[in-house]
Amino acid sequence: xxxxxxxxxxxxxxxxxxxxxxxxxxxxxxxxxxxxxxxxxxxxxxxxxxxxxxxxxxxxxxxxxxxxxxxxxxxxxxxxxxxxxxxxxxxxxxxxxxxxxxxxxxxxxxxxxxxxx
Amino acid sequence: xxxxxxxxxxxxxxxxxxxxxxxxxxxxxxxxxxxxxxxxxxxxxxxxxxxxxxxxxxxxxxxxxxxxxxxxxxxxxxxxxxxxxxxxxxxxxxxxxxxxxxxxxxxxxxxxxxxxxxxxxxxxxxxxxxxxxxxxxxxxxxxxxxxxxxxxxxxxxxxxxxxxxxxxxxxxxxxxxxxxxxxxxxxxxxxxxxxxxxxxxxxxxxxxxxxxxxxxxxxxxxxxxxxxxxxxxxxxxxxxxxxxxxxxxxxxxxxxxxxxxxxxxxxxxxxxxxxxxxxxxxxxxxxxxxxxxxxxxxxxxxxxxxxxxxxxxxxxxxxxx
Numbered sequence: 001x002x003x004x005x006x007x008x009x010x011x012x013x014x015x016x017x018x019x020x021x022x023x024x025x026x027x028x029x030x031x032x033x034x035x036x037x038x039x040x041x042x043x044x045x046x047x048x049x050x051x052x053x054x055x056x057x058x059x060x061x062x063x064x065x066x067x068x069x070x071x072x073x074x075x076x077x078x079x080x081x082x083x084x085x086x087x088x089x090x091x092x093x094x095x096x097x098x099x100x101x102x103x104x105x106x107x108x109x110x111x112x113x114x115x116x117x
Numbered sequence: 118x119x120x121x122x123x124x125x126x127x128x129x130x131x132x133x134x135x136x137x138x139x140x141x142x143x144x145x146x147x148x149x150x151x152x153x154x155x156x157x158x159x160x161x162x163x164x165x166x167x168x169x170x171x172x173x174x175x176x177x178x179x180x181x182x183x184x185x186x187x188x189x190x191x192x193x194x195x196x197x198x199x200x201x202x203x204x205x206x207x208x209x210x211x212x213x214x215x216x217x218x219x220x221x222x223x224x225x226x227x228x229x230x231x232x233x234x235x236x237x238x239x240x241x242x243x244x245x246x247x248x249x250x251x252x253x254x255x256x257x258x259x260x261x262x263x264x265x266x267x268x269x270x271x272x273x274x275x276x277x278x279x280x281x282x283x284x285x286x287x288x289x290x291x292x293x294x295x296x297x298x299x300x301x302x303x304x305x306x307x308x309x310x311x312x313x314x315x316x317x318x319x320x321x322x323x324x325x326x327x328x329x330x331x332x333x334x335x336x337x338x339x340x341x342x343x344x345x346x347x348x349x350x351x352x353x354x355x356x357x358x359x360x361x362x363x364x365x366x367x368x369x370x371x372x373x374x375x376x377x378x379x380x381x382x383x384x385x386x387x388x389x390x391x392x393x394x395x396x397x398x399x400x401x402x403x404x405x406x407x408x409x410x411x412x413x414x415x416x417x418x419x420x421x422x423x424x425x426x427x428x429x430x431x432x433x434x435x436x437x438x
Contacts, residue, residue, distance in 0.1 A: 011249030012242065015269075018252040079241035080234075098244040098276040102308035 001025045001108070003047040004040040006063055007077070008032040008055040012097065016049050016077065019101050023108065037063045041070055047108065052078045061087040068092060073111045075104075121216040123154070125200075127209045129174045138216070143189025159185035159193050166198070177202050177209055183223070186216060195223040237279070244276030271339060271394075277304055278335030282328035298324040298362055298369070298427065301331060305338045306360070309351050316351070321362035324369055330427030333398035340391040341373050341418060348385075350378030350415050368421050375415030384411040403427070 003025050007013040013030045020027050028045050031037040033056040037048075048067045052060035061084065064074040074092040076084060081094050088094065093107045121138040125131045131154050139146055142157055149156075155163055162184035173180035180200035185193035200214030248269050255265045281301045299321035306317045326334070342351065342358075350356030356378040362371045399407045405422030 009242065009246055009249075011247075011253065012245040013249065014252050015245050015249035018249075018255075079238040079245075082234075097241050098248055098273050100273060100277070100308070 001046045001112075002044070003027050003049065004037070004043070004045040004072075005030045006032075006037045006040075006048060006050040006054065006060065008051065008053075012051070016099055019099055019104055020049075022101065023105055025108070034059050034063055038066065041067060041072065045072055047073045047075065047111070049075050049077045052076065052080065052083050058083070064088075064092055065090060073115075075107055075111075123200075123214045123216070125212040125214070127211065129170065129212065141188060141216075141218075142186070157187050159187070161185075173200065173202075173212075180212070180214065183219070186218075194218055194220040196220075240279055241276060244272055244279065247272050248276075267343070267391075270343065271336065274305060274335050274339035275332060277301075278331040280304075281326055281335075282331035297321075298326045298330075298334070301326060301334060302338060302360055302362065305335060306342060306358070309342055309346060309358070316357055318357070318359045319362075320360075322364045324362060324364050324424070325428040327428050329429050330403070330422075333402045334427070336398045337395050337420065340395045344391055345375055345378070345416070348379070350375035353378055356415070364424060367424055369424055369427060371420045371422075373416070373418040373420075375417070378415050381411050381413055381415065 003020050005013050005016050005020075005027060007016065007030065010030070010032075017027045017030070025047065028043045029040045031040050033054050035056075037050070048064070050060050050064045050067070052058060054060055054063070060076065060078070064076060068074045068090050074090070076088065076092055076094045077097060077099055078084070078094065079097040081096060084094060093111075095103055095107060118135060118137055121141055122135040123131055123138060124133040131150055131152070134149060138149075142149070144157070155167065158166055162182075166182050166184050169182045170180055172178065179202075180198070182198045184196060184198060186196040188194050195218075197217045197219045198214060199217075200212045202209040203211040203213055251265050251269045251272065255262050258265070278301065281304075299319065302319045302321060306319060310317045338360075345351040345356075345358055350358055357376050359374045359376075360371065361374075362369060364370070396407065399405045399420050399422065403422040403426045405420055405426070407421075408419045410417040410419075
């Protein structure tokens with residue numbers, strides 16, 4: 001698995017990156033906004049951790065939907081899951097901040113299992 | 118009279134409104150007699166108002182409802198409606214009611230709720246930022262990795278406690294799972310749980326918890342679990358932990374019992390930082406007592422803390438009761 005992180009708070013992104021690396025997942029890059037995120041998509045990631053409020057506004061849900069349309073497994077990471085009500089149309093998994101590694105690991109495991117079956 | 122006053126016959130037929138009602142609503146005198154009043158309220162609020170009104174008429178219980186009343190300029194304003202029965206010779210002869218404009222107060226309460234939620238999200242974000250800061254420190258100081266990783270885990274445990282520690286407003290108060298000790302304990306031990314749910318067993322009485330109690334409890338349980346995972350029952354597949362929290366109304370007693378781990382032959386000599394943190398949280402901050410028994414089959418820790426140190430509303434509750 002190769003991951004990208006879409007998060008405008010770089011220290012929160014560092015935390016996510018460390019957590020992914022401990023799970024043996026390579027991080028291809030980090031982006032702070034829509035343009036950056038879609039740019040990273042060219043590197044064909046298999047997983048994207050996406051925050052909701054980014055440098056260019058409340059763009060996370062749309063970025064997530066666009067990445068998912070390209071076949072990327074999207075996991076939203078947010079301090080405010082309620083903001084996804086009605087906009088998480090693809091029902092991507094949601095994790096709360098601060099990110100907990102066991103929950104991240106479980107979520108990724110279930111994505112893998114789904115892909116294999 | 119700033120309040121709108123109305124009155125009905127025993128069956129609920131509205132036959133009187135004061136001048137303020139007509140000034141506020143701007144409707145012609147007499148036009149809201151009978152059941153005409155209900156059309157003055159927002160369509161979304163009418164079913165609740167009717168239900169409560171019928172209930173009061175049937176039982177004689179006081180009527181109280183919040184609904185939006187149409188002002189003369191067409192604007193709906195939040196209003197508190199109340200009514201009490203008037204008795205003569207043991208029979209209801211009239212209902213006297215009032216309507217009070219509470220629009221501003223209601224808006225302020227809603228804004229406070231939004232603000233409080235926003236702050237709560239920012240606080241959660243800050244835990245992620247702090248965790249990232251420590252992770253960055255690890256990258257340039259890999260020799261300190263074990264110590265700093267422990268710090269990250271403690272910060273995350275505090276972040277989890279925050280969900281349970283945030284001050285509750287009137288509106289968020291009913292979110293029960295988030296204000297009970299049981300919920301916090303389950304959440305904190307989730308990383309160690311097995312798929313069949315048998316590795317960690319938590320049971321607890323209904324014990325309320327707020328910001329006073331959540332942080333020290335989170336630190337204590339986090340340290341116990343971390344130690345168990347390193348040296349105790351959670352360090353081997355066959356090990357189990359049970360955590361049982363009971364209260365007699367004054368004290369809460371939590372018993373942490375490890376079984377099935379490596380056999381204990383002697384009490385570990387050193388007092389690590391984790392143990393100090395447990396002692397400071399349990400004995401200093403919660404003013405509780407703690408005993409550790411190094412039984413052959415595993416560690417048993419008994420923590421007893423006063424209920425009022427977990428939940429500060431307990432005091433006012435007792436005074437009120």
